Amino acid sequence: MKDGCSPQGQCGCCTVLVDGAPRVSCVTPVRRVAGREVTTIDGLDEGVRGAWSAAFAAVGASQCGFCSPGIILRLVGAVVPGRATDPGAGVRRALSAHLCRCTGWQTIEEAAEVATRATASRLIVDPMDGRDPTAAARRARLEGGTDQMVGPEVALGRGGFADDSAPPDALVAVPDGDGGYAVASTLTAARSRAGKVQGRRSTEPLVHPVPVPDGSWDVTLQTTWVDPGYLEPDASWCGPGGSPRSPLGNGGAFGGKLASPVARDARELADRYGRPVRVLWSREDVVRMGPKRPPVGAGIRRDGTGVLAFGSPSPWPDRDMDAVRAAVRAVAPGLDVYLVPVVGPPVSAAIRAAVWAEAAVLAAVAPWSATASPTPGATGPGPVTGATSPGPATAGASPVLGVPITVVSPGGGRATTTMRPDGGVVVEVSAGAVLDPVVLRSYVIGATHQALGWVLSEGIAVGPDGEVHDLTVRSLGVLPARETPPIEVRLDGDGAGPPVNASDAVFAATAAACWLATGLAPTWPGHALAAGGTR
Ligand code: FES
DSSP, X not given: OOOSSTTSOXXXXXXXXXXXXXXXXXXXXXXXXXXXXXXXGGGSOHHHHHHHHHXXXXXXXXXXXXXXXXXXXXXXXXXXXXXXXXXXXXXXXXXXXXXXXXXXXXXXXXXXXXXXXXXXXXXXXXXXXTOOHHHHHHHHHHHHSSOOOOSXXXXXXXXXXXXXXXXXTOEEEEEOSSSSEEEESSHHHHHHHHTOOOOOOOOXXXXXXXXXXXXXXXXXXXXXXXXXXXXXXXXXXXXXXXXXXXXXOSSOGGGTTXXXXXXXXXXXXXXXXXXXXXXXXXXXXXXXXXXXXXXXXXXXXXXXXXXXXXXEXXXXXXXXXXXXXXXXXXXXXXXXXXXXXXXSSOBOTTSTTTTHHHHHXXXXXXXXXXXXXXXXXXXXXXXXXXXXXXOOOOTTOOOOOSOEEXXXXXXXXXXEEEEOTTSOEEEEEEOSSOSOHHHHHHHHHHHHHHHHHHHHTOOOOBOTTSOBOOOSSGGGOOOOGGGOOOEEEEEOTTOOSXXXXXXXXXXXXXXXXXXXXXXXXXXXXXXXXXXXXXO
């Protein structure tokens, strides 16, 4: 059983079956289940469990796999084959009790279809169906940035998460809100010793702390702080004098955990107490202390020249600034980039395509800045014809749909995204040798979903004193299944050249295409797609 937000009851990771019906265990009092049958993923009927985990692996419905056991239990309990008139709608409805940051939902819906069909007709699902597990893991590593397992055991939550292997007698350490840890023999005792009040979603508005730099621009953009939203909160454990477990359970957390202090802290506390110590951050801790995507303020002209400022509460090391400048130069050579001080939570250069994706988005949309909605089937930005007034694009400007928007990442991955007028999204990808089409497709869909959320719904409220106010996992704004459009992925079948990361290019290309579909509204997030882009 996984804990992604307890006691918020919002992520669905801790879902169990109580007398066969799904329940979020972190908000279910023990007295309510006295005398009733509680089933976790390991207690599921072996055949059912095998069918679902194989189906998840067969279609790429798990990446880190932290959300998967809860989702499988929910779907087993909520979607009964033959009873629902529209099984797809039933699955989507059931998924509204869950969050998945990695996959973008679509493959989970596909896995549900495969698993329900297999269990109804007693068919065996081959989880890898002739695929090479080593090549699959290699593709996952390229996309996720760290080692990642691929296979049916991942869907059962066995991806090697640090807290799953902590010794039962380990002390538990939780942040005390003053830069230290409250340590006790149980999680409940440690949390009560820390004495923190549970965070809530606030009514504070989102702010855009980085002003648009002075200049005459055809397009401007301001973004806010965005939480990477990984579902497994930072965790580690260590014995005295030992090596701490990495908080990178089964994937890279979109760069959000690369500098996590929990492993170092676990080692230090274990040495201090002379006993194994588990260090556990809660959801609120992650949102308060974990690194965010930096907010930006930027302006660009139609010829691609412009300025992009990004906010950080502290200066960046030269190596990070040099890396960001080089990446921006590769995708948007006409943009100057600089850091401005802002008051707020930490930001990180390691977060997925930080700063360069924003630059790539601006460069990709600049040629469209004065263009009215093209007819479906238009072939690309090219020179803008018929443009008479190159004034800045504003909220309410004409949406641009049906055109392919291409981004080539600094690493060479190429993605072209088209927001279709009927609301679907088409993503074409070229990333060298495919290695494993199931894994690559899964990551492409996940990056597409994340980009749509970035433009449309993601952001956290930060007060003038820099305090984060949105502390629940739902307030991060991850796009739910019911609002995610159908995503069609076309992989470059040639697979020529060495394999490179594809999903960062997908992330930038989709954000650009989605932004055009909102009519280039000058702030993110909060703008509905202009032409029926949700279902
Ligand atoms: Fe769902 Fe990672 S696979 S959160």
